[in-house]
Amino acid sequence: MKLKITSLLLLLAFTAACKTDRNSSPVDDNNPVTEAMYFPPLSGNDWQTKSISSLNWNAGKVQDLLDYLQLKNTKSFMILQNGKIVMENYFDGHTATSPWYWASAGKTLTSTVTGIAAQEGYININNKVSTYIGNGWTSAPLAKENLITCKNLLTMTSGLDDTLGDDVSPANLKYKADAGKRWAYHNVFVKLQDVVSQATGKTWDDYFSTRLKNKIGMSGSWILADNNVVYWSTTRSMARFGLLALNNGNWDGATIINPTFFQEATNSSQTINNSYGYLWWLNGKTSYHLPQSQFEFPGSLIPSAPKDMYCALGKNDQKIYVVPSKKLVVIRMGNAADNANAALSDFDDVLWQKINAVIN
Structure with a gap:
């Protein structure tokens, strides 16, 4: 009997040791470093949330952020952390079921x-481009038109x-100018469609x-x-599309877009x-250009934002900000914060403050 008890105690100790070893770096739902990425179901309204207190964020500064968003003509604002909703706020009669335009964020x-x-x-x-849609899609001389590749449309060159x-x-x-020799923000990208x-x-x-759209559970439609x-x-x-971007084109284990292509899309092209990839804006670079300008501005696109952030920016301040280092997706929809603008404005930097x- 004594031998059996001793053997049982040894077995329990061994099991506990193995368990401790396996869990030496446990998954902690309140730790953004180790927490598993969450993806909402493809249908229905279920979407897991997490509290600001669980992240040790500064709850005392939330109202200041919300007041600023409301002051600046915002209709909706959302923050995802590791895929879960931390903030979801609507203003000016806008609701979770109200559609709004993406503009150039699209x-x-x-x-x-x-x-x-x-x-x-x-x-x-x-x-x-003419390989697919034929010659004469521009009024440029044929030799110049034939210089324009699909990649030139992706990179605004x-x-x-x-x-x-x-x-x-x-x-x-x-x-x-010859394709590849000049960067200019141009609607011609739609020819890719x-x-x-x-x-x-x-x-x-x-x-x-x-x-x-269907593979990540998006709603919506293209409207003239x-x-x-x-x-x-x-x-x-x-936000679903932002979550796909945060995960380099992967959705809950399924590859929607090749991660190699997506990495190219979100790096200098x-x-x-x-500060421009394949129709994505990039933060943290040494210089940037703005739409309707050939001037090179020194410094980062949005100085107050994380350096590794990439973003989709649309007219009148439609925003998708993706921050891999913090596992964040931030969404802003609404009317222009100040004056009408093509993509970027001072609003971005103050919002990130x-x-x-x-x-932080």
């Missing part, structure tokens, strides 16, 4: 779907004149929905407004504007 959707078409073998981004407005009919797409449609034999909306087709969705749908006061 360029990142086009970038992502272009990458999906490339990984499926339909396109090669290094091929000229088409060389086409950016001063002629958003119309992308051939007559309005005029030669300004034609490229994808022609290459896949599907409508843009169908390919977008089956390859991206002011001669532009822009994406409209709820705030949570925008050319040497003219270091307010966010930092909460999260």
Whole structure:
């Protein structure tokens, strides 16, 4: 009997030791370093949350952030940490079910779907655009048009004149410089949607929905407004895309977009504007260009924001901020914080000062 008890005690001690060893670095749901990434279900409204107190954030600064957001014409604001909702706030009658436009923040959707078409073998981004949509899609001389690749459209280096407005009919797409020699924020990127449609034999909306939207549970649709087709969705749908971006194109174990392509998309894509990837804006670089300007500004795009942040920026301050080092996704939808703007404004930097006061 004594031998049995001794053996049992030894077995229990061995089991406890093994358990301790296996759990020497346990997963802690309140520790953002070790916590497993969370993905919300593809359907329904269930989405796990976590409290500000569990993250040891400064709850006393939350109201200051909310007051600033309301003052600056915000309709919705959300922070995800490791995929879970920490803040979700709506203003001015906007609700969780209200759609709003992404404006140019939706360029990142086009970038992502272009990458999906490339990984499926339909396109090669290094091929000229006319390979897929034929010659004469611009009014540039044929030799100059043939210099323009899909990658030039992804990187805003088409060389086409950016001063002629958003119309992308051939007559309005005029030669300004050789492709790759000039960075200019230009609506011509939408031609990538034609490229994808022609290459896949599907409508843009169908390919977008089956390859991206449905796979991460997004709602929303492409709507024509002011001669532009822009994406409209709820705030949570925008946050879903931000969560996909935070995870380098992976959604709950499924590869939606090749991580190699996504890494290229969220790093400097050319040497003219270091703060631009494949239709993504990049923080923490040594210089940046702004839309409608050829001036190179020294310093980081948004000085108060984390250096590793990349973001989708749209007219009138539509924002998706992704911060890998902090496992954060931050969403802002609404009207222009101050004056109407194409993408970036002083609002970004002040907003990050307010966010930092909460999260640091």
